Amino acid sequence: MTITIIGTGNMGQAIASLAAKGGHSVQLLGSSDIDTEVTGDIVVLAVPYSAVGEVIAQRGSSLADRVVVDITNPVDFATFDSLVVPSDSSATVEIASALPDSRVLKAFNTTFAGTLVSGTVGTVRTTVLIAGDDADAKSQLAAIVTAGGLDAVDAGSLSRAHELEALGFLQMTLAASEKITWTGGFGVIA
Amino acid sequence: MTITIIGTGNMGQAIASLAAKGGHSVQLLGSSDIDTEVTGDIVVLAVPYSAVGEVIAQRGSSLADRVVVDITNPVDFATFDSLVVPSDSSATVEIASALPDSRVLKAFNTTFAGTLVSGTVGTVRTTVLIAGDDADAKSQLAAIVTAGGLDAVDAGSLSRAHELEALGFLQMTLAASEKITWTGGFGVIA
Numbered sequence: 001m002t003i004t005i006i007g008t009g010n011m012g013q014a015i016a017s018l019a020a021k022g023g024h025s026v027q028l029l030g031s032s033d034i035d036t037e038v039t040g041d042i043v044v045l046a047v048p049y050s051a052v053g054e055v056i057a058q059r060g061s062s063l064a065d066r067v068v069v070d071i072t073n074p075v076d077f078a079t080f081d082s083l084v085v086p087s088d089s090s091a092t093v094e095i096a097s098a099l100p101d102s103r104v105l106k107a108f109n110t111t112f113a114g115t116l117v118s119g120t121v122g123t124v125r126t127t128v129l130i131a132g133d134d135a136d137a138k139s140q141l142a143a144i145v146t147a148g149g150l151d152a153v154d155a156g157s158l159s160r161a162h163e164l165e166a167l168g169f170l171q172m173t174l175a176a177s178e179k180i181t182w183t184g185g186f187g188v189i190a
Numbered sequence: 191m192t193i194t195i196i197g198t199g200n201m202g203q204a205i206a207s208l209a210a211k212g213g214h215s216v217q218l219l220g221s222s223d224i225d226t227e228v229t230g231d232i233v234v235l236a237v238p239y240s241a242v243g244e245v246i247a248q249r250g251s252s253l254a255d256r257v258v259v260d261i262t263n264p265v266d267f268a269t270f271d272s273l274v275v276p277s278d279s280s281a282t283v284e285i286a287s288a289l290p291d292s293r294v295l296k297a298f299n300t301t302f303a304g305t306l307v308s309g310t311v312g313t314v315r316t317t318v319l320i321a322g323d324d325a326d327a328k329s330q331l332a333a334i335v336t337a338g339g340l341d342a343v344d345a346g347s348l349s350r351a352h353e354l355e356a357l358g359f360l361q362m363t364l365a366a367s368e369k370i371t372w373t374g375g376f377g378v379i380a
Binding site for chain 1: 278311345347350352353357360377379380
């Protein structure tokens, strides 16, 4: 399987490493690769939420019929006190509305990049929480995560993206205020 | 210091044990103790969110000038798919509005009762996340938690109760769907 990752920041690189570790082909696209066609069965949007609209405008039609993974935490960075999406929605639900022909998942927004690379949150194995309405798409992504040596947990329907974004935001506020480090956070313990 | 706990369910009992372990006096009040006056400096509302309104109606005036701790997860149990509080608010903000003369905190809604009793989430020490606008009240509660052998983390202002309730709800959905156990959950790892 080929995984396309749009965005070459620390999260994009960490997810690329994870997928490669599991033996998958990885296509890593940066902003200068605008003329390169997406080839992945699964496409990870590893850009800030503020940049997602532009990616969809540029590549929306080529994302049809693919699994699209939203990893964003749509934090209002002006206040660091709320999200920029409607309070009864989520970035993922907004993206899914803009990509009606894609199977959109939420994942990777509750795992800091360092915990994807190290494989652990402190002493606990890193778990990627995945939400979405397409069970087959969730299974495909979970298989990539586990092949890369991490745990994956199905966190429910697309509407649970709201809770995952709240968790991701809370975790960022705890790290920014030095209550936790950027290599720690919320470990998922069975 | 005396801690009053209103509610004798598994959470009320677990919080009573925790406070007693730290050497504090505990007043544990059940529904038949309606004529007993609250004596605690800190009052924990350890009842379901649906019962909080009745407690406030009965005891609201005696809660003035006290620290009041809301531990609820205001889940819509009819659907188990959302909360019953407005999407831009939280149970804690609603309770604080109803108790303008109390210093209201959110805490204990992200720790299953079993993890308060055992002191651990899996192999990780249990951490109680505390949100509120009164720094002194948060410090008092954190001291009770740490005296009882658990960790406490200041999770920010009262508005972070929204995120804590999202986390608590998500954790309940994961346990109900057997992705985690009721002795596990989200460990807070520094």
